[in-house]
Structure formats: C-alpha cells, structure tokens
Amino acid sequence: MNDAQIAAAHTPAPIAEIAARAGIDEDLLIPYGRHMAKVDVHAIDAPRTGRVVLVTGISPTPAGEGKTTVTVGLVDGLNLVAEEEDAPASIAGRTAMAALREPSLGPVFGIKGGATGGGWSQVVPMEAVNLHFTGGFHALTSAHNLLCALVDNHIQQGNELGIDPRTITLKRALDMNDRTLRDVVTGLGGRTQGVPREGGFEITVATETMAVFCLARDLADLKRRLGQITVGSTYAGEPVTASQIGPHGAQGAMAVLLKDAIAPNLVQTLGGTPVLVHGGPFANIAHGANSVIATRTAQRLADVVVTEAGFGADLGGQKFMDITSVAGQFPPAAIVVVATVRALKLQSGMALADVKAGVAKVAERDGRDEQEVQDAHVAALRSGVANLARHVENMQAYGAPVVVAVNRFAEDTDAELEWLEGWCREQDLACAVADVWGSGGEGSRGLARAVARALPAPGDDAPVLTGLWTEGMTVEERIQAVVKRNYRGAKAEFTAAARRQLAEISRRGLDGLPVCMAKTQYSFSDDPTALNAPEGFTVTVREVSAKTGAGFVVALTGAVMTMPGLPKSPAADRMDVDDAGNITGLF
Structure with missing residues (x-):
C-alpha cells in the first residue's frame, strides 16, 4: 500500500x-x-x-x-x-x-x-x-493582507504619516507557489484606485506575520509583535510600524482574524x-x-x-x-x-536514477556483477557521509x-x-x-x-547549551559567524544595497537582533549545485531586512525567493477527486 x-x-x-x-x-x-x-x-x-x-x-x-x-x-x-x-x-x-x-x-x-x-x-x-x-493559514493570509490594505488605504486617504510608497517593504501573501506574483504594480487605473507603486507577493509561510504568529507566546504577545512590524519609512527616513496605522494601530484588527487560529x-x-x-x-x-x-x-x-x-x-x-x-x-x-543511505550517496555525486534503483536493480540493468556495484555504492556512501559529519x-x-x-x-x-x-x-x-x-x-x-x-533521567539537569552568537555581536558579525562556523564558508560578502541596509539597522539600534538566513536548502553554500560538504566559498548577501515584529533580521542570500514557483511537473498534476469525494494523488 x-x-x-x-x-x-x-x-x-x-x-x-x-x-x-x-x-x-x-x-x-x-x-x-x-x-x-x-x-x-x-x-x-x-x-x-x-x-x-x-x-x-x-x-x-x-x-x-x-x-x-x-x-x-x-x-x-x-x-x-x-x-x-x-x-x-x-x-x-x-x-x-x-x-x-x-x-x-x-x-x-x-x-x-x-x-x-x-x-x-x-x-x-x-x-x-x-x-x-x-x-489557520487562511486566517494568517487574510490578517497579513489586511495590514497591506490598511497601509495602502492610509496613503490613499491623505497619508498623515508621510509614508514614502517607494519604501514599503510589506508584500501581500498567498499560500500557493506562484512566480508570476513575485513583482507586481498596484494602484493602477486612476486616482480612485489607489497610489501606484511597485509591490509583490510572498508565500504565506515566508511572511513576517507567520513568523510573528509562531514566535508569540499568547494573544497579548501576538498583538504586541504584530504592532511592531515595520511596513516602510516616512519621507524623512523614519520607520513606520503597524501600530501607527489608524487611530489604534492595525494590530487589533489583525488579531481579530487570528484569535481562533492561535489555538493549537x-x-x-x-x-x-x-x-x-x-x-x-x-x-x-x-x-x-x-x-x-x-x-x-x-x-x-x-x-x-x-x-x-x-x-x-x-x-x-x-x-x-x-x-x-x-x-x-x-x-x-x-x-x-x-x-x-540514498541521500548520502547522492551527496557524493551518484546519479539519482542509480540511487533510487539500488544495488540489485542497477546490477541487473547494466549487466554488472552485483558485488562490484555494491562496492561502488559503499564507496559513494563513504564520500557522501561528509555531509552528515558536518551537520552532526x-x-x-x-x-x-x-x-x-x-x-x-x-x-x-x-x-x-x-x-x-x-x-x-x-x-x-x-x-x-x-x-x-x-x-x-x-x-x-x-x-x-x-x-x-x-535524555537526562528524571531529576537530572539538562545540558547547558551554547548558542552560535555572543551578546554584543552586530548583525554583520552574526551573519559572518553563521557562514564561517555553520556553513564552513570563507566569508559573507554584501551587495551595496545590503551594506546600506546594515547601516540603517545599526542606526535604528537593531544590531542586537538574531539573524535568520534565507539560503538554498540544497547546499551549505548559496549555490544549490555545491553538494556534500564544500568549504572556503563566499556567500553573497543581497538584502538585509529587520523583521521587528518577529524580532530577527533576515539576510537574503544567492537566488533564494520568498515566493517559490511551481516545478515543471507539479504534484497538482497527479491530484484528482472522484464523484464520491475521494482524493487521489495527494501522496
């Protein structure tokens, strides 16, 4: 089965x-x-x-x-x-x-x-x-998009805060892979349709609203964190948070949509x-x-x-x-x-078809001695185990x-x-x-x-753990620590835009925040094709943004996207439901 x-x-x-x-x-x-x-x-x-x-x-x-x-x-x-x-x-x-x-x-x-x-x-x-x-995810999507709508409405209705539309970092959300929505222009169609500006969509699970939801300890903490989300800056360069949108802030209305979702x-x-x-x-x-x-x-x-x-x-x-x-x-x-075993052999560079087939089928397919194939697969395992060793x-x-x-x-x-x-x-x-x-x-x-x-026996103390960072490290130092100590890279390099963003983070007194790296999952490096346990590489940080509601800084590296696209053959192609309501193809 x-x-x-x-x-x-x-x-x-x-x-x-x-x-x-x-x-x-x-x-x-x-x-x-x-x-x-x-x-x-x-x-x-x-x-x-x-x-x-x-x-x-x-x-x-x-x-x-x-x-x-x-x-x-x-x-x-x-x-x-x-x-x-x-x-x-x-x-x-x-x-x-x-x-x-x-x-x-x-x-x-x-x-x-x-x-x-x-x-x-x-x-x-x-x-x-x-x-x-x-x-829950539908409620999160709605709450996040409500904040986006309230920000745009604030600008349309006189922009009392003086928000510069070009600085709005908040993107709308959809819990579905859709690459065509990564970059959009909103507010077209005349004065009654809003203020035109560039924007985009993120998948719901990549939004700060989701991060806030998952890091909050209760409803009060959720409201506090939602209010601290930075949505953009004024023309004078000062940050604007969700708590400033409307007479009482946007966090209350967002929490109304999430009051049931917050229960596990x-x-x-x-x-x-x-x-x-x-x-x-x-x-x-x-x-x-x-x-x-x-x-x-x-x-x-x-x-x-x-x-x-x-x-x-x-x-x-x-x-x-x-x-x-x-x-x-x-x-x-x-x-x-x-x-x-399969994944470690693949880390060594073995072909996916050979990995999935296994020793006996490869030997039969290629007309080779099974022991010879077995030796080759163990050799691949011996090479690929470096990936496991580093993670451990x-x-x-x-x-x-x-x-x-x-x-x-x-x-x-x-x-x-x-x-x-x-x-x-x-x-x-x-x-x-x-x-x-x-x-x-x-x-x-x-x-x-x-x-x-x-595990410790009942009554015994759990081990005292040591984090990757020490108090007083700047955001840049924390990024470098992740790259050098966790990925085994030589260094992180920052684009000119990322350098400006680091300076702004420091100016706002946010240098003590932890760092959440956005990186390809397929490699220790920011190159998804660099398998196993590469060393000495450079990670390129192209964007750094403070997620003040979640309480961390996101560093975007390589080509990672916050709105994924569908693959050439998406799982959706195999799904259906019959007249009796039975779903097929979900697995």
Missing part, C-alpha cells in the same frame, strides 16, 4: 479520546469534526517540565530524507519503549507527544505533495491536515499518539519551526516533546537553536539528525547530545547500513536504523531507546 492507502485504511480514534491520553479535558476542545480539534490552552496550567527533542537532518536531496516520517515514528516508538520493563529511566512509565508544523499548500501542490509523514508513520487525518485543516490543533499519529500541529514557516526563508505556543503546551502535557525543524540542520536546525528555542525558552535536551558537528557544538537516525529505505543493502552504522561507532556517535515507513513505532524502537539514553 502507498501512503494514502495506509492512511485511508486506518480508523482514527475520536479526538476526545486522544485528548484524554494527553491529559486534556474535553471541555477545552473546540472540535473540527470527529478527529481534529483546537485546544484552549489558557486553562492548562500544569508546569512546563517536558524535555524537548529536536529532529533535524542532513541537506535535503531529491532522494528523500523523511524527517517528518522519522519524527512521527520516533514519538510512537518512545511511547512503546516507555512500557518496556527495562526502559531507560528517562522514558520509563512516561509519555511522549509531538509538536509539528502545518503543511503549506505551496509545497503540497508543488514539489512535495503531502507533508504529514509517510507509510505507517503518519499524522492523521492526512488529507485534512495537508489541505485546509482548521483554516490537536490530531494523532497512526499509533494513536497526540500531536499538536500549529503554524508553519519555511526554514530556507523563515525560521522553520512550529509555534512556540504548541511546543510550550506540549511540555505541559507530556514528559518528552518531539519537534522538527525544517530542511537541513544548517537551516532549520541552526535557527531552532539560536532563535526558536531561545524565544520559547525550551532548549533541546537531545538532537536527532536524520540521514538516509554543528549540532554537537551547541552542547546537546546528538543521535543519528538512519531512515531505512527498501533498496538499502545490509552492507550499506552496516558501513554507516560502523562509521557512526568510529565517531563515537549514537546511531540507530529505523524502519519507520514500513513499521511505524515498532520500527523505531531502537531509535527511541537511543534517544531515551541520551
């Missing part, structure tokens, strides 16, 4: 039953059908004691890594191991739940298809979560584990983690909280450690780095224990898996092969035990 068939064959438990497993009173649920609900978190006043486990990974490739699949399998596996007689003290008799991002419609209909895990390690109801879910969504895994799915910023453009509210709530409900950061450890992983966990005050007690080293530098999860694919050979496990032993790395797609939580028992052994 494929992912969709497995999900369709499963009968989820009623959401009230899942809530009870998490210790959530049914009175706190706002049901969306039988299998989804929002949770009124204000009445959950238990202490925040759950240990956080971060799942990140190697650099993404077309061969697939499966971070979400591993995350879902791991949390189910932890609950299974907790019931074993010889369970590690950190998990024995204890509970685990997950906190994950919501899928964006852009990737769902673009390059990825569904994003709720796969095989027997899925979040369900899969179709609902992947599509409209509980409407409760769903379940195929194994019946409670999962909070909430928010979803991209990790190559934004900070790439689910909402702070969801993770902090999960810490009140479970002893171990498994969460995931988007793309590789150089992007989502680094941002989780230096931005998200700092904002939420939940430093991870352990970090899991997901790798696959970067995560270890923070001070938390690191576990390598080898996500097993059917084409993987015993020789390849044994070599990779042996390499991990040589590096003194905890490692486990997980068959989470084929066996769900059962297939992750070994990984779950490895993670549990890495």
